[in-house]
Amino acid sequence: MEFLDSREFSARMDREDPLGDYRGHFNFPRHRNGLAPVYLCGNSLGLQPKKAVEYLEDELKNWRDYAVDGHFHSGRPWISYHRHCVAGFTELTGAKASEVVAMNTLTVNLHLMMASFYRPTPERCKIVIESHAFPSDRYAAASQIRMHGFNPESDLLEWSPRSGETRLHTDDLAAMLDEHGDSIALLLLPGVQYYTGQVLDMEAICDLGREHGCAVGLDLAHAIGNVEMHLHDWSPDFASWCTYKYLNGGPGSIAGAFVAERHCSRENLQQLHGWWGHDEATRFKMAKDFTPAAGAELWQMSNPPILALAPVAGALTLFEEVGIAALRTKSRLLTGFMDWLVAERYGDRIGSITPRDARGCQLSLVVKDKSINARELFDRLSELNVTPDWREPDVIRVAPVPLYNSFDDVFEFAERLGTALTDA
Numbered sequence: 001m002e003f004l005d006s007r008e009f010s011a012r013m014d015r016e017d018p019l020g021d022y023r024g025h026f027n028f029p030r031h032r033n034g035l036a037p038v039y040l041c042g043n044s045l046g047l048q049p050k051k052a053v054e055y056l057e058d059e060l061k062n063w064r065d066y067a068v069d070g071h072f073h074s075g076r077p078w079i080s081y082h083r084h085c086v087a088g089f090t091e092l093t094g095a096k097a098s099e100v101v102a103m104n105t106l107t108v109n110l111h112l113m114m115a116s117f118y119r120p121t122p123e124r125c126k127i128v129i130e131s132h133a134f135p136s137d138r139y140a141a142a143s144q145i146r147m148h149g150f151n152p153e154s155d156l157l158e159w160s161p162r163s164g165e166t167r168l169h170t171d172d173l174a175a176m177l178d179e180h181g182d183s184i185a186l187l188l189l190p191g192v193q194y195y196t197g198q199v200l201d202m203e204a205i206c207d208l209g210r211e212h213g214c215a216v217g218l219d220l221a222h223a224i225g226n227v228e229m230h231l232h233d234w235s236p237d238f239a240s241w242c243t244y245k246y247l248n249g250g251p252g253s254i255a256g257a258f259v260a261e262r263h264c265s266r267e268n269l270q271q272l273h274g275w276w277g278h279d280e281a282t283r284f285k286m287a288k289d290f291t292p293a294a295g296a297e298l299w300q301m302s303n304p305p306i307l308a309l310a311p312v313a314g315a316l317t318l319f320e321e322v323g324i325a326a327l328r329t330k331s332r333l334l335t336g337f338m339d340w341l342v343a344e345r346y347g348d349r350i351g352s353i354t355p356r357d358a359r360g361c362q363l364s365l366v367v368k369d370k371s372i373n374a375r376e377l378f379d380r381l382s383e384l385n386v387t388p389d390w391r392e393p394d395v396i397r398v399a400p401v402p403l404y405n406s407f408d409d410v411f412e413f414a415e416r417l418g419t420a421l422t423d424a
């Protein structure tokens with residue numbers, strides 16, 4: 001694709017964009033200093049879909065009008081409400097319907113999954129994370145190691161970029177497994193690295209884990225709704241993701257989880273049980289014995305918070321409709337345009353640490369010109385009503401998302417970045 005540095009070009013791209021109408025399905029934040037928002041933070045908190053509002057209002061009404069009967073008798077009965085997320089989740093993850101479930105929040109799910117799939121022995125007790133892992137994932141892994149009586153100092157291994165680089169190489173993970181594979185119980189790795197935006201080779205990670213007898217858990221917080229995945233075929237042992245980033249489910253919204261089909265029927269699996277993981281047909285007989293539900297639903301514990309789940313179900317209808325393939329097609333152009341435009345105009349001062357050949361929406365921009373203070377540049381962009389996000393120590397993350405960002409947003413970003421740099 002040949003990009004052009006002009007408003008006419010971005011306007012033409014928007015006119016020809018088959019997903020252009022979806023922008024109208026979202027509520028945009030307020031104007032600031034007389035400027036319309038350029039929202040580029042969908043990788044942190046997605047904008048509010050009108051469908052999410054509608055779904056939430058429906059359940060407030062159902063609660064008002066039906067009270068306890070809402071569990072069984074309303075438009076979308078609460079007893080099976082979580083299943084309204086299944087079609088969206090399978091579209092986005094490539095899982096089978098029985099392998100996914102909406103429940104809890106991301107870090108909680110990581111712990112619940114580790115309760116089943118991190119079963120260390122003195123010979124095989126280590127967990128591999130990446131060296132720049134999101135803090136919550138690191139804390140979760142380290143605390144699991146400690147809970148089992150092992151020591152994170154020696155038993156939490158890090159897959160690191162090579163010296164002077166930010167990119168993770170699958171070869172280096174392979175080498176680490178060749179050396180230590182027998183002592184590693186679990187690989188807990190992201191699908192997309194949150195800081196650099198690098199898309200990891202999830203299939204290769206799953207294959208490596210299997211080869212070396214290690215369980216594999218994927219954190220898909222930055223992958224879901226962003227890049228294509230084939231979880232059923234890749235078959236990690238488990239995965240989990242939050243729904244407030246690219247999925248637009250609202251702050252702290254209910255997360256998702258995947259459990260590979262092969263585990264859903266295992267008799268001797270270690271699990272923490274609650275009544276919502278009990279077979280639905282006999283759940284309300286209140287029996288003393290636990291009869292497991294089928295599929296990933298077995299990992300549910302409590303009856304889900306419907307008011308936190310409704311916006312997720314509403315938001316997911318958009319993804320079901322559009323499909324990840326169409327999103328990816330637009331995303332490549334949108335992020336490609338941004339990358340090109342920033343390099344073309346400001347390449348001497350602004351660079352990106354996001355690999356061109358392994359990225360989703362996000363670009364992680366860095367200031368190359370050391371006379372410019374990156375944090376001050378970020379603050380000036382905020383004054384101009386541009387919303388990127390800041391990650392210590394010096395990265396400005398920008399994520400044009402294909403569902404609601406336009407090519408004009410990208411052009412406008414470049415304009416305002418120019419203003420912010422001029423003031424620098």
Ligand SMILES: *Cc1c(COP(=O)(O)O)cnc(C)c1O
Binds near residue numbers: 105106222242
């Ligand atoms: C966003 C994110 C989280 C957040 O965890 P919560 O439990 O939803 O607060 C955790 N891990 C990664 C990799 C993330 O990107």
